[in-house]
Amino acid sequence: MTVRTRVAPSPTGDPHVGTAYVALFNYCFAKQHGGQFLLRIEDTDQTRSTPESEAMILSSLRWLGLSWDEGPDVGGPHGPYRQSERSALYARHAQVLLDRGEAFRCFCDDARLSQMRAAQQAAGTGKLGYDGRCLHLTAEEVAAQLAAGAPSVVRLKVPREGMCVIHDLLRGEIEIAWDQVDMQVLLKSDGMPTYHLANVVDDHDMEITHVIRGEEWITSAPKHLRLYEAFGWRPPQLCHLPLLRNPDKSKLSKRKNPTSITYYQRVGILPEALLNYLGRMAWSMPNEEEKFTLAQMIEHFDLARISLGGPIFDIAKLNWLNGRWLREELSVDALAARLASWALNAGYMKEILPMLQPRLERLSDIGPFSGYFLSGHIEVDPALYESKKLDAEGVKRCLAWGMWRLDQLSAWTTEGIEGALRSCAVELDVKLKDLLAPFFPAITGRKSATPIFETMRVLGRDLSRARLRDAVQALGGLTKGQEEELRAAMRALDARGGEEEGEEG
RNA sequence: GGUCCGUUCGUCUAGUGGACUAGGACGCUGGCCUCUCACGCCGGCAACACGGGUUCGAAUCCCGUACGGAUCACCA
Numbered sequence: 001m002t003v004r005t006r007v008a009p010s011p012t013g014d015p016h017v018g019t020a021y022v023a024l025f026n027y028c029f030a031k032q033h034g035g036q037f038l039l040r041i042e043d044t045d046q047t048r049s050t051p052e053s054e055a056m057i058l059s060s061l062r063w064l065g066l067s068w069d070e071g072p073d074v075g076g077p078h079g080p081y082r083q084s085e086r087s088a089l090y091a092r093h094a095q096v097l098l099d100r101g102e103a104f105r106c107f108c109d110d111a112r113l114s115q116m117r118a119a120q121q122a123a124g125t126g127k128l129g130y131d132g133r134c135l136h137l138t139a140e141e142v143a144a145q146l147a148a149g150a151p152s153v154v155r156l157k158v159p160r161e162g163m164c165v166i167h168d169l170l171r172g173e174i175e176i177a178w179d180q181v182d183m184q185v186l187l188k189s190d191g192m193p194t195y196h197l198a199n200v201v202d203d204h205d206m207e208i209t210h211v212i213r214g215e216e217w218i219t220s221a222p223k224h225l226r227l228y229e230a231f232g233w234r235p236p237q238l239c240h241l242p243l244l245r246n247p248d249k250s251k252l253s254k255r256k257n258p259t260s261i262t263y264y265q266r267v268g269i270l271p272e273a274l275l276n277y278l279g280r281m282a283w284s285m286p287n288e289e290e291k292f293t294l295a296q297m298i299e300h301f302d303l304a305r306i307s308l309g310g311p312i313f314d315i316a317k318l319n320w321l322n323g324r325w326l327r328e329e330l331s332v333d334a335l336a337a338r339l340a341s342w343a344l345n346a347g348y349m350k351e352i353l354p355m356l357q358p359r360l361e362r363l364s365d366i367g368p369f370s371g372y373f374l375s376g377h378i379e380v381d382p383a384l385y386e387s388k389k390l391d392a393e394g395v396k397r398c399l400a401w402g403m404w405r406l407d408q409l410s411a412w413t414t415e416g417i418e419g420a421l422r423s424c425a426v427e428l429d430v431k432l433k434d435l436l437a438p439f440f441p442a443i444t445g446r447k448s449a450t451p452i453f454e455t456m457r458v459l460g461r462d463l464s465r466a467r468l469r470d471a472v473q474a475l476g477g478l479t480k481g482q483e484e485e486l487r488a489a490m491r492a493l494d495a496r497g498g499e500e501e502g503e504e505g
Numbered sequence: 506g507g508u509c510c511g512u513u514c515g516u517c518u519a520g521u522g523g524a525c526u527a528g529g530a531c532g533c534u535g536g537c538c539u540c541u542c543a544c545g546c547c548g549g550c551a552a553c554a555c556g557g558g559u560u561c562g563a564a565u566c567c568c569g570u571a572c573g574g575a576u577c578a579c580c581a
Contacts, residue, residue, distance in 0.1 A: 008581090009581090010580080010581045012580080012581075042581065044580090044581080045580055045581065047580090048580070048581090106579095110579080113578085113579090117578095121506095124506075125507090127507080128507075128577060129577075151579095153579055155579095168510095171510070171511090174509070174510080175509090176508070176509065177508075180507075180508050180509085180577085182577075182578090184578095185578080185579050186579095187579085188579040189579060190579080192579090194578090194579070194580085194581085195580070195581045196581095199581090214575090215509095215510065215511090215574085215575065216574095216575055216576070216581095217575095217576095217581095218509060218510065218575075218576080219508070219509060219510090219575075219576045219577070220576080220577095240510080242510090242511080242574095243574075243575075245574080247516085249573060249574065250573095250574075250575095251574075251575070277517095280517065280518080280530095281517080282517090282518090283518095284517085284518055284519070288518075288519060288528085288529055288530075289530095290517090290518095290529090290530055290531085304521090307517095307518070307519095308510080308511060308512090309511060309512060309513095309518095309573095309574095310510095310511075310573090310574065310575090311516090311517065311518090312516060312517080314516050314517065314531070314532090316516080316531065316532060317516070317517065317530080317531045317532080318531095319531095320530090320531055320532085321530095321531085323544090327544070
């Protein structure tokens, strides 16, 4: 049996380092066993998935040097590799489950479900999850509802007693009582599958032998095992990797740490070094060498060398490792070539020069003027943030509010940035000029500079965000209370709420 | 809160019952090298969460406690 592993990112945001981390381990495991590694796009969430995000994920993983034997761009015998193109397959399989009595139609709407949850919460018995109301519908009742055009979902039947035993390659046997497992929705009312159904159907169809994914999936493993059983399929080996953490130990998130691969690319981390560092997360070479290539990692890879405590993503150590790669592996020629492909090239010059040209008196002015277009982080000088119109708290509020509004932008364009910041000024009831004042030092390190919207656009979302965050932090940061208050105010302003990124593993 | 997973220096980790006076690396720090800085080299600080067992012997095995994390969606 050939080993086949996969990484299955959801194209709902920036390419996440966690995705690369999980991809790396899957890749090494497969390659070491002479097997295949595939890439599958889990875009069943129609409202959040975007083609731009998918493209960035693919190019980021390629940039790192990871390649896949089968995937949406390279094809393969088990395609398509994009779940949105496989809908018919899931609907068919949901029907099989319905026919076998392993699943049931459910007509409960949002209102009833939230009412049910509220009641369960109030009862405080600790028993949560779908109460099984539609489980008792007769075939006639279901047919009648369907005929009447009532929207419905398909839910999985789950035993109400007994234990589910998960065999985890890293942790041994994990037992979870079936009554802790919800009767998961498999097919949404829009006809799309949920992650759980699509994942199981695809892993089986694509002959995945080992599912190596993040620890966050442990508690839904019983649902997956139940599905394999219901279909009569043999489940793959499961292996749950420890999660990458923020310095405060919580799951790595962009609110607290840069998480986008493109950020690390932008600040000048070499792909080899980032991959190397990710390989050092929870794993070590037998000889404890810190620096190694992908080929060396494959050669020595061993699941037994994975430690289970969640590693904190430490940028200081990543920087040190990157420095070693820079000075130990690159000749001056090679370094020059790297710098050229990074930013010291005509393409990038042509992006920033239109902003610079009107401000130049001598060619040499390019030095002081272009510094912030090439730097990573900017040193924060509090004096530059002093404002006649706003107090220190007001300045921080402008920066934080603007940063969050910018986060909500789906496309990072000059117009989008301008629009977002203009509405911030209205929302905070300050003049645009006063709102923007602290953005100049935060983004460029100067009180005045090139046009801020276009400058931020060129710098990119990740770096702009990181610099804004640095500024807020260096100005004393927001207290938990202030942050909560501000976020609440923002939530109140827009009834809806956009939230954090998520990805498979 | 229920369930599950985890716990070795601040951080990444080595360690799979005796070789542990717990090793390496980042960071911090003292020094050397040196026109400065960086690199490099030498040194220092710093950890087995706690309590019970099992054993001749426990960082390593078992139980409990504490702490941390994840998860409880028609998101993945």
